[in-house]
Amino acid sequence: TMAATLDLTQFNTVWDESFDNGTGMLSRNWGPGIDTSVAGQITIRSTPDNQDSGTMVPPWGAPEAGYGYGLFSFTFSMGQGDAPGPYALLWPGTDVWPGPELDLVELLPGGQAYSTIHWKGADGSNQFQSYNLDGVDVKQTHTYSLDWQAGRLSMYVDGVQKWTTTEHVPADAAHGGENEAPGIGMQTWWSTDAQHGSGYDNTITLYDVQYAAANGTYTGGTGGSGGGSNGGGANTTPGDIAPAAKFGYVGSYAKTAWEGHTTFGGADYHTFGATGAWNNTPAVLMAPAAWNAGFASKLAFDNFVQANIDLHAAGTQALDVMLVSAKRGAMTLADGNDHLTWVAHSNGTGAALNTMTIKTGAGDDVVKVTAAGLSSLADYDRTDNGSLYNGSYDGRYSVADVTFGSGKDSVT
Numbered sequence: 001t002m003a004a005t006l007d008l009t010q011f012n013t014v015w016d017e018s019f020d021n022g023t024g025m026l027s028r029n030w031g032p033g034i035d036t037s038v039a040g041q042i043t044i045r046s047t048p049d050n051q052d053s054g055t056m057v058p059p060w061g062a063p064e065a066g067y068g069y070g071l072f073s074f075t076f077s078m079g080q081g082d083a084p085g086p087y088a089l090l091w092p093g094t095d096v097w098p099g100p101e102l103d104l105v106e107l108l109p110g111g112q113a114y115s116t117i118h119w120k121g122a123d124g125s126n127q128f129q130s131y132n133l134d135g136v137d138v139k140q141t142h143t144y145s146l147d148w149q150a151g152r153l154s155m156y157v158d159g160v161q162k163w164t165t166t167e168h169v170p171a172d173a174a175h176g177g178e179n180e181a182p183g184i185g186m187q188t189w190w191s192t193d194a195q196h197g198s199g200y201d202n203t204i205t206l207y208d209v210q211y212a213a214a215n216g217t218y219t220g221g222t223g224g225s226g227g228g229s230n231g232g233g234a235n236t237t238p239g240d241i242a243p244a245a246k247f248g249y250v251g252s253y254a255k256t257a258w259e260g261h262t263t264f265g266g267a268d269y270h271t272f273g274a275t276g277a278w279n280n281t282p283a284v285l286m287a288p289a290a291w292n293a294g295f296a297s298k299l300a301f302d303n304f305v306q307a308n309i310d311l312h313a314a315g316t317q318a319l320d321v322m323l324v325s326a327k328r329g330a331m332t333l334a335d336g337n338d339h340l341t342w343v344a345h346s347n348g349t350g351a352a353l354n355t356m357t358i359k360t361g362a363g364d365d366v367v368k369v370t371a372a373g374l375s376s377l378a379d380y381d382r383t384d385n386g387s388l389y390n391g392s393y394d395g396r397y398s399v400a401d402v403t404f405g406s407g408k409d410s411v412t
Helices: 189-194 376-381
Strands: 011-017 028-030 042-045 053-056 070-078 086-092 102-107 113-120 126-132 142-149 152-157 160-165 180-186 203-214 246-248 257-264 267-274 283-286 298-302 306-310 320-326 328-332 339-344 355-359 366-371 399-403
Touching: 011 070, 011 257, 042 053, 042 180, 070 086, 070 102, 070 180, 086 142, 086 203, 102 142, 113 160, 126 160, 180 203, 257 298, 267 283, 267 320, 306 320, 320 328, 320 376, 339 355, 339 376, 366 399
Parallel strands: 267 298, 283 306, 298 320, 306 328, 320 339, 328 355, 339 366, 355 399
Antiparallel strands: 011 203, 028 053, 042 203, 053 180, 070 142, 070 203, 086 102, 086 180, 102 113, 113 126, 142 152, 152 160, 203 257, 246 283, 257 267
């Protein structure tokens, strides 16, 4: 049978690192073997004394560090290709091991490539399951992609699926687990008998790392090939990080959503978008206990019926939040000079079902309320959004219940 192929149109590129400036986003570096002397690539070499070297996106120790469900792609080649040492992986965001380490590529003596899923056993031990990547000449340049979604991991080489599993799949931070930090490295101390050459000859050269989020067309990631697109219809730009969020029905939150960057009103927002038509992924919950300095300050939540967002942990950080096509929910701002725009949508009457409860903080806050049929901010949601979506909704059923903080606030 023909192997499944990766369909890139089911994903939105969140960021793409091509190493034009050192190690770029992979800013946690260790060991003496890192070579960034050639623009557009990183080469990591072995050393005669078997020192570890590597580079990765910093896993700063919280479950939200790194990135959650999505497609992680590494484009690289190996020098010798027949000795263990080079690897590409996703490392636990908490930086705690044993834990959910996902190794996309490692080598056996002789050159057999394989992937490994690691997890922490009930007794605290490192447990793992490996899968061969048959027919891959690692000396050639290939793109290795791991699609990590709720309940399933699927591995591709140059778009051809090599394995897929529902066993030992970790949850990301938005679903009660932790995110992952992509990186590459060289570790030869455990396979000294298989090393050969000068001691510097075992290499891996990385040309590109990309992270993409599943969009509203996602049906398992397979079925074709092609360029990326953006769920919601906007351009995607290199990303930043955002607090963890949960999606689905209130209480269970067992669904996924797309994550990327979207332009609203001429400004770029780190956006979480409901998967499928309006009401298919009915609710979003975001309530970070702490605020990381790297979190995006412009956040948008698009096409969810209910938005329960509590950002008080941001403190005096000025926030700009978009709630687009939301019917109801609760929005708590922080103590900076915050801006909130609610683009209301509804498919029926009833005040309790159409109320957005808004609490501002200590800053000078601006709250703007409009409706899907009155604002171009909802343009992304007007087409192919299911029978429950009314693109001409004028706001007649919607209620904004606003409690002001101590600053100078306004509502329009």
